[in-house]
Amino acid sequence: MIGRIYNVLQHLSIDIVFGAVILLHFFSKIYEVSVGWPAYVLLGSSIWLIYTIDHLRDSKVAVSGKRERYVFHARNEQSLKLAIVIVLILSGVCLFFVHQAVLVGGAILVAFSILYAFFQSTFAKLGLKEVYISIVYTLGILVAPIAISQSFDVYSFFLLWILTFLNLIIFSWFEYNDDLIDSFASLATKLGTVKLTRLILVITSIGFALGFLSIGEKSSYSIYLLMVLVVFTLLVFNPTWAKQKSRYRTIGDAVFLLPILFEFL
Numbered sequence: 001m002i003g004r005i006y007n008v009l010q011h012l013s014i015d016i017v018f019g020a021v022i023l024l025h026f027f028s029k030i031y032e033v034s035v036g037w038p039a040y041v042l043l044g045s046s047i048w049l050i051y052t053i054d055h056l057r058d059s060k061v062a063v064s065g066k067r068e069r070y071v072f073h074a075r076n077e078q079s080l081k082l083a084i085v086i087v088l089i090l091s092g093v094c095l096f097f098v099h100q101a102v103l104v105g106g107a108i109l110v111a112f113s114i115l116y117a118f119f120q121s122t123f124a125k126l127g128l129k130e131v132y133i134s135i136v137y138t139l140g141i142l143v144a145p146i147a148i149s150q151s152f153d154v155y156s157f158f159l160l161w162i163l164t165f166l167n168l169i170i171f172s173w174f175e176y177n178d179d180l181i182d183s184f185a186s187l188a189t190k191l192g193t194v195k196l197t198r199l200i201l202v203i204t205s206i207g208f209a210l211g212f213l214s215i216g217e218k219s220s221y222s223i224y225l226l227m228v229l230v231v232f233t234l235l236v237f238n239p240t241w242a243k244q245k246s247r248y249r250t251i252g253d254a255v256f257l258l259p260i261l262f263e264f265l
Contacts, residue, residue: 010250011072013051017044019256023141026259027156030221031145038098039144042106045091046140049113050133052080057120058184067178088114101150105143112136127190130172134165155214159225162207166232167252169200174239174248200236204229220262228255 009015021040028035056077059070073080091110098106116123116132123129138161146152172179172188173196179186188196207229215222235242235251242248 007068008072010253011055011069013048013055015253016051016256017048019253020044020047020137020141022257022259023160024144026221026224026262027141027160028145030156031149031151031153033145033148035102035144035148036097036099038094039102039106041094042091042098042109043140043144045087045094046109046113047137049084049087049091050116050136052084053113053117054120054129054133056080058182061183067182099144099148101147102144105139105147109136109140109143112139121185124185127185127187129185130165130168130187134161134168137164155210156221158210159207159221162203162210163225163228163255166200166203166207166229167255169196169203170232170236170252171249173197173200173236174243197236204233204236224259224262227258231255 006015021044024035024040024043052073055069055073059073059077088110091113095103095106095110113136116136120129123132138157141160142157169187172186173193175186176188176193176196178184179189191199207225211222211225211229215226231251232255235248242251
């Protein structure tokens with residue numbers, strides 16, 4: 001029963017939304033600001049919109065019809081489209097309540113979500129889908145803390161972008177064969193598994209370097225960065241185990257919930 005409920009929440013990308021909200025709270029504490037509830041709603045809405053629109057589109061073009069999340073989205077297409085309209089309206093309303101310093105950034109975030117809806121297939125064909133989503137995700141989480149504090153920390157930006165981009169391309173790496181069967185365009189299908197593996201290793205190495213270099217002065221998110229990089233590394237070097245029951249996806253998304261541990265430290 002619990003497993004079934006979790007699968008539904010995972011298909012709906014609710015775990016990803018929770019991860020984004022937790023990360024916003026985490027970085028707000030690092031920037032020592034209070035962003036207010038509308039910022040959390042805007043962020044969660046934008047992330048959910050991007051992922052849901054992406055999955056709805058993929059569910060239409062998938063050839064194999066075997067991937068559970070696409071079957072789920074195809075079966076519930078009309079309900080999800082209605083939910084998209086409601087979430088868009090909710091996001092628009094939240095713009096009237098968001099902190100004034102965050103207003104422009106929040107509006108841009110919503111615009112990015114709408115832009116993705118129109119040019120999703122183009123981004124995918126150019127191999128830019130993972131890059132686009134990771135940048136929007138990173139900016140979505142950091143725009144409120146940066147706007148309110150009026151400061152920009154380069155380490156926090158690259159930390160979060162590295163983790164988000166790695167998360168997406170590792171998923172792409174694991175789903176390479178499925179993407180070929182379904183004729184999906186992704187960074188994996190554009191580069192091939194050999195080149196993508198090299199890219200994953202290079203970015204992971206850069207992440208480890210950044211983490212160790214900043215651990216003295218910026219210990220909280222440096223430790224978080226290193227924890228996630230270790231998890232990603234274990235997944236990549238244990239592909240057979242990670243593919244069973246899509247463990248790579250469950251674990252890969254769960255790492256964005258880890259900052260909640262720092263609440264108890």
